[in-house]
Amino acid sequence: MGKHSFKFITILIFSLAQLTYAENKLSNKELKNELLGKVDKKSQLLVEVSDSLWEYAEIALLEYKSSKLLMSVLEKEGFDVEREVAGLPTAFVASYGSGKPIIGILAEYDALPGLSQDNTAFKKALIEGGAGHGCGHNLFGAGSLGAALALKEVIEAHKIPGTIKLYGCPAEEDTGGKLYMARDGLFDDLDACIAWHPSYETKVDVRGSQAIDDLEIEFSGKTSHAAFDPWKGASALDAVEMTTFGINLLREHVKPTVRIHYVITQGGKVPNIVPEHAKLWVWARDSTRQGVKDVVKRIEEIVKGAAIATGTSSKINYKGSYHEMLVNLTGSKVMQKNLEMIGPIKYKDEEAAFAKKIQKETDVDQKGIICEIKELEDHTKDPEGGSTDVAEVSWITPTLNLSTTCAPFGIPWHSWAVISSSKHSIGYKGMFLATKAMATTALDLFLDQEILMKMKKEFKDKLKGYTYKSGIPQDKKPPVRVKHNP
Numbered sequence: 292m293g294k295h296s297f298k299f300i301t302i303l304i305f306s307l308a309q310l311t312y313a314e315n316k317l318s319n320k321e322l323k324n325e326l327l328g329k330v331d332k333k334s335q336l337l338v339e340v341s342d343s344l345w346e347y348a349e350i351a352l353l354e355y356k357s358s359k360l361l362m363s364v365l366e367k368e369g370f371d372v373e374r375e376v377a378g379l380p381t382a383f384v385a386s387y388g389s390g391k392p393i394i395g396i397l398a399e400y401d402a403l404p405g406l407s408q409d410n411t412a413f414k415k416a417l418i419e420g421g422a423g424h425g426c427g428h429n430l431f432g433a434g435s436l437g438a439a440l441a442l443k444e445v446i447e448a449h450k451i452p453g454t455i456k457l458y459g460c461p462a463e464e465d466t467g468g469k470l471y472m473a474r475d476g477l478f479d480d481l482d483a484c485i486a487w488h489p490s491y492e493t494k495v496d497v498r499g500s501q502a503i504d505d506l507e508i509e510f511s512g513k514t515s516h517a518a519f520d521p522w523k524g525a526s527a528l529d530a531v532e533m534t535t536f537g538i539n540l541l542r543e544h545v546k547p548t549v550r551i552h553y554v555i556t557q558g559g560k561v562p563n564i565v566p567e568h569a570k571l572w573v574w575a576r577d578s579t580r581q582g583v584k585d586v587v588k589r590i591e592e593i594v595k596g597a598a599i600a601t602g603t604s605s606k607i608n609y610k611g612s613y614h615e616m617l618v619n620l621t622g623s624k625v626m627q628k629n630l631e632m633i634g635p636i637k638y639k640d641e642e643a644a645f646a647k648k649i650q651k652e653t654d655v656d657q658k659g660i661i662c663e664i665k666e667l668e669d670h671t672k673d674p675e676g677g678s679t680d681v682a683e684v685s686w687i688t689p690t691l692n693l694s695t696t697c698a699p700f701g702i703p704w705h706s707w708a709v710i711s712s713s714k715h716s717i718g719y720k721g722m723f724l725a726t727k728a729m730a731t732t733a734l735d736l737f738l739d740q741e742i743l744m745k746m747k748k749e750f751k752d753k754l755k756g757y758t759y760k761s762g763i764p765q766d767k768k769p770p771v772r773v774k775h776n777p
C-alpha cells in the first residue's frame with residue numbers, strides 16, 4: 292500500500308468516526324425529550340418521597356428524617372453526599388459528575404408548627420397542635436430531587452461534561468439554613484443555581500423578594516409588687532409597649548415598600564409582678580438591603596428611647612438578615628421557554644371540584660385551579676411582600692426561580708389548605724411541572740456555554756462591584772434545636 296493511500300484511509304476513518312459521533316449526538320430537543328421521559332419514569336418515586344416528607348412534617352432544624360430520606364435516595368442513585376454541612380445537622384450537598392459547569396439545584400423540606408392537617412378539602416388536624424407542610428416544602432424537596440436524578444441519568448448516558456449539585460437546605464421557615472450555607476462558601480463554585488416554590492400560579496419569578504432583618508429585642512427592668520410598691524419597679528413590658536407604639540408611629544414615615552411586623556414573645560408572668568424581663572421579636576423588610584438598614588436604624592433609636600423612658604436596659608439580638616433577590620433575566624427567559632415548551636397542566640373534573648371546595652372553605656373566589664403559564668412579569672416592579680433565604684444564593688451565583696401551580700387559586704398560604712393540596716394530585720402535578728422545567732433549564736446550561744456567559748455578564752453588571760457579604764457574623768454558629776419527646 293502506497294504512502295498516500297495510507298494517509299487517505301487514515302483521514303477516511305477519522306472522518307467516519309466524526310460523522311458517527313455527530314450522528315449519535317442528539318439534538319437539544321431530543322435530549323430534552325429523553326429528560327422529560329426520565330422525569331415521568333420517576334413520578335412514582337417522587338410522589339412517595341413527597342408523601343413521606345409530608346407525613347414527617349418536621350419543622351425547621353428538626354428535619355432529620357426528611358434529610359435522611361433525600362440523602363439515601365440520592366446515594367442510591369449514584370450521588371456523592373456531604374452531610375451536616377455549614378454546621379447544620381440537617382443540611383447536605385449531593386453531587387454528581389465532574390468539572391464545569393457546576394449547576395446547583397436547591398431543595399427545602401421544613402414544615403410549619405401548629406398547622407397539622409389531613410389531605411381533606413376541609414380543615415381537619417391530623418395531630419392537634421402538630422406541624423404541617425403549609426408552604427408545600429414536601430413538594431419542593433421531592434421536586435428538586437427529581438430534577439437532579441433525571442438530569443444525572445441524561446448527563447451520564449451522553450457523557451455531557453459538568454457537575455450537578457443538589458443542596459439540601461433546612462430551616463427556610465425560620466433561621467434560614469442557606470444563610471449559613473452561603474456564609475460558609477458552599478455556593479461559591481456554582482456557575483448558576485435553580486430553585487422553585489409551590490404556588491397557586493405558574494410563572495418564572497422575576498419580581499424577586501424583599502430584604503429582611505430579624506431582630507429580637509430584650510428589655511430588662513426591676514421587679515416589684517405591682518400594687519404594694521410599684522414605684523420600686525421598672526417594667527420591661529412598658530418598654531416593649533413603648534417600642535411597639537414607636538414602631539407603629541414610624542409606619543407613617545416609611546416608604547410604601549416597607550413591612551414591619553412583630554410578636555411579643557415574653558411579657559411577664561402574672562399581673563401583680565412588675566415584669567423584669569420582656570421580649571419583642573421584630574421583622575423589618577423592604578425591597579432593598581439599604582432600605583431595611585434605614586428602617587432598622589430608626590427602630591434602634593426607638594428601642595433606646597423606650598429604655599430611657601422606662602428606666603430599663605435594652606439589648607438587640609440580630610438573628611438574621613436576608614438580601615433581596617437578585618433577578619437574572621437572561622436565565623429566566625431560558626426557563627420561560629422551557630416552561631412554555633412543556634405546557635400547562637391539565638386537570639380532571641374531580642381535581643377542579645376539590646379545589647373549589649377548598650376555596651369555599653377558605654372564603655376565596657371559587658376560580659378552581661389556574662395553571663396558565665404567565666408571561667414574564669415586569670421585573671423592574673418592586674417585589675411582592677415576602678423574603679427567602681434563596682436570595683442569599685442569588686448574590687453569589689446567577690439564580691433562577693420558578694413557581695408552579697400546586698394549589699387552588701387564591702387560597703391563603705401557610706394555611707391548612709396548602710397542606711391538603713400538597714398531598715393530592717393537584718400538588719403532585721405542579722411538582723412534576725417544576726421538576727421538568729428545572730431539569731430542562733439545567734440541561735440548557737450544561738449544553739450551551741453562551742447562555743451561561745450571558746447570565747454571568749448580567750449577574751456581574753447587576754452586582755456593580757459588590758461582593759456578597761453574609762448578614763450574620765463569621766463566627767456565629769447556627770442554632771440547634773433539640774427534639775422533645777411528646
Ligand SMILES: [Zn+2]
Binds near residue numbers: 426427428463488
Ligand atoms: Zn416556602
